[in-house]
Amino acid sequence: MGRSRASLHLALFPFPLQGHITPMMQLASLLHSRGFSITIVHAHFNAPDPRNHPHFRFESFADGIDPDLVAGMGIMDQVYTIIAHCEQPLVSLMKRIQSGDEFVDCIVSDSLYSGGRVAGELGLPWVVLRTNSPTSFMLFGSFVLLHQLGYLPVKDPEAMIKELPPFRVKDLPIVEDNQTERFFKTMTEVVDSTLKSSAILMNSFDKLEQPALDWIRSRTQAPVYLLGPLCATYSAANPGTMFQQDRSCLTWLDRHAHGSVIYISIGSVATMSPAELVELAQGLGDCQHPFLWVIRPGSVKSEESVRFLDRFADETKDRGCMVKWAPQTEVLAHPAVGVFMSHCGWNSTLESICAGKPMLCWPAFGDQKVNTRMICHVWGNGMEMGEKLESEKVKNSVRELIMGEKEGKKIREKARLLQELALDSLKVGGSSHTAVNELKAHISSLNSPNCESN
Numbered sequence: 001m002g003r004s005r006a007s008l009h010l011a012l013f014p015f016p017l018q019g020h021i022t023p024m025m026q027l028a029s030l031l032h033s034r035g036f037s038i039t040i041v042h043a044h045f046n047a048p049d050p051r052n053h054p055h056f057r058f059e060s061f062a063d064g065i066d067p068d069l070v071a072g073m074g075i076m077d078q079v080y081t082i083i084a085h086c087e088q089p090l091v092s093l094m095k096r097i098q099s100g101d102e103f104v105d106c107i108v109s110d111s112l113y114s115g116g117r118v119a120g121e122l123g124l125p126w127v128v129l130r131t132n133s134p135t136s137f138m139l140f141g142s143f144v145l146l147h148q149l150g151y152l153p154v155k156d157p158e159a160m161i162k163e164l165p166p167f168r169v170k171d172l173p174i175v176e177d178n179q180t181e182r183f184f185k186t187m188t189e190v191v192d193s194t195l196k197s198s199a200i201l202m203n204s205f206d207k208l209e210q211p212a213l214d215w216i217r218s219r220t221q222a223p224v225y226l227l228g229p230l231c232a233t234y235s236a237a238n239p240g241t242m243f244q245q246d247r248s249c250l251t252w253l254d255r256h257a258h259g260s261v262i263y264i265s266i267g268s269v270a271t272m273s274p275a276e277l278v279e280l281a282q283g284l285g286d287c288q289h290p291f292l293w294v295i296r297p298g299s300v301k302s303e304e305s306v307r308f309l310d311r312f313a314d315e316t317k318d319r320g321c322m323v324k325w326a327p328q329t330e331v332l333a334h335p336a337v338g339v340f341m342s343h344c345g346w347n348s349t350l351e352s353i354c355a356g357k358p359m360l361c362w363p364a365f366g367d368q369k370v371n372t373r374m375i376c377h378v379w380g381n382g383m384e385m386g387e388k389l390e391s392e393k394v395k396n397s398v399r400e401l402i403m404g405e406k407e408g409k410k411i412r413e414k415a416r417l418l419q420e421l422a423l424d425s426l427k428v429g430g431s432s433h434t435a436v437n438e439l440k441a442h443i444s445s446l447n448s449p450n451c452e453s454n
């Protein structure tokens with residue numbers, strides 16, 4: 001190419017699902033604040049809103065995805081559909097961008113895309129963002145071994161995996177109804193391809209997941225940069241959420257005592273059965289604490305459940321607030337929130353850590369189970385709900401986490417300690433802050449003939 005300019009231009013490819021868009025947009029802001037020029041290259045499906053990011057350039061491609069069709073699919077079928085519809089248009093768009101004046105120096109791709117193939121076709125260096133935890137990555141990367149050892153496909157969910165403590169078979173990042181050869185093959189390919197990139201970016205921080213980092217570093221020549229928690233590097237209210245935030249709940253929180261409110265959210269994908277909904281509502285009703293409950297459209301499927309919720313909202317309106325989508329990072333940071341009952345998606349887990357809030361863990365599938373195991377058995381900042389949601393368990397767990405003087409107190413203290421560690425890593429001289437500088441030097445070295453780093 002032989003073209004030079006002052007700042008490096010990165011093209012970032014967010015995978016168009018909420019849990020992936022959020023950290024990619026946070027990463028984009030972080031890199032922009034350190035002097036990179038940013039172009040977000042994205043599908044029309046679940047497109048981020050450029051108005052939330054005036055400093056970036058946005059380029060989009062038509063993908064032919066039918067949103068109604070995708071909404072009715074399980075999570076892995078959504079992933080396969082997106083990959084099948086997006087990769088070729090992404091390459092074509094990038095070829096067009098590269099033929100113009102605003103050519104890109106390096107690709108930063110979500111690991112679910114075959115960034116290596118795209119980068120190879122374009123002759124560009126390629127860096128990967130893993131949007132879930134290093135520990136989950138290690139477990140995805142252990143699928144072949146776990147098959148050889150006879151743990152997979154699952155026969156005994158309770159079995160302890162003695163080669164990978166502290167995990168039991170039921171903690172593995174699998175989607176129960178999707179234990180197909182295709183699933184294991186896809187996830188193994190994602191790990192293998194990520195390990196071949198020019199650098200691996202992780203939304204985590206030093207000291208949190210050392211065994212997984214050792215595992216990753218022993219299997220790749222690429223440098224691994226821990227840049228997170230990305231949520232705490234991001235100051236704007238909305239990193240690109242697919243749903244409209246209802247900010248009225250912040251005013252509602254202002255009216256409540258410090259540490260008194262339970263906040264409940266199951267993220268952007270998980271759903272709840274009618275029976276679970278009734279148990280949860282009853283537990284919240286019985287525990288007598290104020291609650292802020294996110295009921296995402298589509299997360300409760302039956303009409304009868306919707307009517308039940310309307311009645312419940314009416315009966316509990318003196319101490320309950322129910323919204324379709326909350327400004328979650330602000331909610332968690334609010335002093336009134338005492339406990340986060342969560343599905344434990346990786347973004348929610350990190351957001352809770354950064355806010356120093358104890359978690360009541362109720363994972364649905366995939367890496368949420370890994371995160372739950374880490375929270376409850378390694379980090380100690382949360383308590384497990386157990387597979388069966390029961391009102392009595394909800395009531396007792398919430399009370400323990402909010403006011404308990406034994407287990408609850410210990411968990412609250414761990415949550416505060418973890419918050420300190422997380423925020424320290426982002427301070428000047430902290431491990432994540434330093435990692436961004438190292439990443440910048442690394443990307444510059446990949447581009448040295450064309451570009452001076454500023």
Ligand code: UDX
Pocket residue numbers: 018019020022131132241265266267268269270294324325326327328329344345346347348349351365366367368
């Ligand atoms: C999905 C998978 O379920 C998860 O296991 C994986 O780690 C990432 O992809 P999702 O269900 O979207 O994640 O959960 P999570 O990773 O926690 O991301 C949800 C995001 O939505 C968080 O950033 C959270 O702050 C935001 N959110 C959620 C809101 O802004 N408002 C809400 O009301 C609920």
